[in-house]
Amino acid sequence: MKIAIVTGSLGLIGFEAVKFFLRINFFVIGFDNNLRKRIYQVETNYQKKLNFLKEKYSERYLHFGADIRDSPFLDKIFKEHSHKIRLILHTAAQTSHDWSAKDPVFDFSINALSTIRLLELYRHYSPKAVFIFTSTNKVYGDRVNSLSFREYKKRYDLLKSDKYYQGINEDFPIDQSLHSPFGVSKSAADLMVQEYGKYFGLRTGVFRLGVVSGVGQNGSHEQGFLSFLIKKLIKKEEFRIIGYQGKQVRDIIDARDVVSAFYYYYHQPKQGEIYNLGGGRENSLSILELIDQIKILTGERIKITYQPYHRLGDHKWWITDYSKFRNDFPNWQINFNVKKIIQDIYLNEKSGQIQNN
Ligand SMILES: NC(=O)c1ccc[n+]([C@@H]2O[C@H](COP(=O)([O-])OP(=O)(O)OC[C@H]3O[C@@H](n4cnc5c(N)ncnc54)[C@H](O)[C@@H]3O)[C@@H](O)[C@H]2O)c1
Numbered sequence: 001m002k003i004a005i006v007t008g009s010l011g012l013i014g015f016e017a018v019k020f021f022l023r024i025n026f027f028v029i030g031f032d033n034n035l036r037k038r039i040y041q042v043e044t045n046y047q048k049k050l051n052f053l054k055e056k057y058s059e060r061y062l063h064f065g066a067d068i069r070d071s072p073f074l075d076k077i078f079k080e081h082s083h084k085i086r087l088i089l090h091t092a093a094q095t096s097h098d099w100s101a102k103d104p105v106f107d108f109s110i111n112a113l114s115t116i117r118l119l120e121l122y123r124h125y126s127p128k129a130v131f132i133f134t135s136t137n138k139v140y141g142d143r144v145n146s147l148s149f150r151e152y153k154k155r156y157d158l159l160k161s162d163k164y165y166q167g168i169n170e171d172f173p174i175d176q177s178l179h180s181p182f183g184v185s186k187s188a189a190d191l192m193v194q195e196y197g198k199y200f201g202l203r204t205g206v207f208r209l210g211v212v213s214g215v216g217q218n219g220s221h222e223q224g225f226l227s228f229l230i231k232k233l234i235k236k237e238e239f240r241i242i243g244y245q246g247k248q249v250r251d252i253i254d255a256r257d258v259v260s261a262f263y264y265y266y267h268q269p270k271q272g273e274i275y276n277l278g279g280g281r282e283n284s285l286s287i288l289e290l291i292d293q294i295k296i297l298t299g300e301r302i303k304i305t306y307q308p309y310h311r312l313g314d315h316k317w318w319i320t321d322y323s324k325f326r327n328d329f330p331n332w333q334i335n336f337n338v339k340k341i342i343q344d345i346y347l348n349e350k351s352g353q354i355q356n357n
Pocket residue numbers: 007008009010011012013014031032033034035036037066067068069090091092093094095110114134135136137208209210211212213217218224
């Protein structure tokens with residue numbers, strides 16, 4: 001039986017991936033230690049997700065609640081199942097740009113050091129497998145803020161004639177800008193994953209993601225703003241917009257579309273390729289536009305307050321140009337637009353469900 005190892009298996013992207021690969025008959029080994037609950041102090045649906053997997057896939061899902069930085073189980077799994085391991089999907093991370101400044105060493109130990117640890121196990125025991133790493137658009141730092149934005153009533157945007165109007169592609173420089181310790185720890189891992197492809201000739205892939213959202217996300221003040229905002233809406237609590245008067249723009253992609261992109265790559269992997277992946281211009285919104293959209297879709301209006309100063313290094317505008325991925329994998333497409341993402345999260349949060357399927 002083919003094995004997929006998924007780190008961060010009960011997080012947003014990891015859990016979608018686990019379900020996806022179980023559905024197509026993989027044996028999945030997941031690692032997740034519920035770090036999110038501990039460091040961001042949020043309630044997570046870790047146990048609900050684990051119960052679901054145990055009930056539905058007890059034969060083909062094996063879970064370790066261990067820290068991937070030092071778990072001896074990780075070595076053991078690679079040694080015992082080396083030839084059966086076909087995919088390593090590394091999503092476990094300290095995911096917050098802001099939180100990373102509280103403890104840059106801790107952040108680096110997870111985001112960068114655990115990545116090289118996994119890469120070494122992969123290189124020694126399962127070099128025929130495919131290794132996919134979830135990187136971030138924060139590797140590009142805050143240079144994007146120096147583009148020539150116009151300020152409109154509800155958003156910042158570029159003129160149609162601007163070369164980046166459709167979004168930022170992989171040619172955008174990654175250095176000589178401010179990243180946050182998180183941006184740097186992810187950049188280090190991103191480069192190392194590329195290197196294991198290019199230097200060692202292994203089949204690695206790096207996906208630089210923008211805002212990924214979806215049902216079951218444990219949104220918190222630190223990260224996962226769409227899910228966090230909808231939770232606040234449902235609890236009738238205030239949502240604080242941090243900086244840029246709410247005109248900052250993001251493109252949003254559903255975790256299910258991200259996982260389907262991984263699947264395409266798994267079938268046709270390259271050596272250390274990088275891809276920007278996000279919802280694109282058609283799924284981009286400012287926070288103010290998002291709040292309007294939520295009102296239209298749910299009939300509810302969230303109470304907002306404004307913090308005048310933006311987060312250090314926060315993007316004023318980010319839209320992903322994902323055309324490189326589309327050109328390489330023309331059959332992949334976005335199946336869940338931003339309206340559908342909002343509706344699904346809202347309905348599931350209201351009913352306490354952790355998933356659509
Ligand atoms: N969601 C987004 O908007 C987004 C955007 C860009 C990049 N990414 C990247 O995608 C990946 C997944 O993001 P997500 O949104 O699913 O995050 P998530 O926080 O929902 O999931 C990550 C999971 O990893 C687990 N984890 C963290 N450190 C661990 C450790 N040392 N040992 C074991 N488990 C550990 C956490 O408990 C969590 O469940 C991350 O690498 C993140 O940087 C996400």
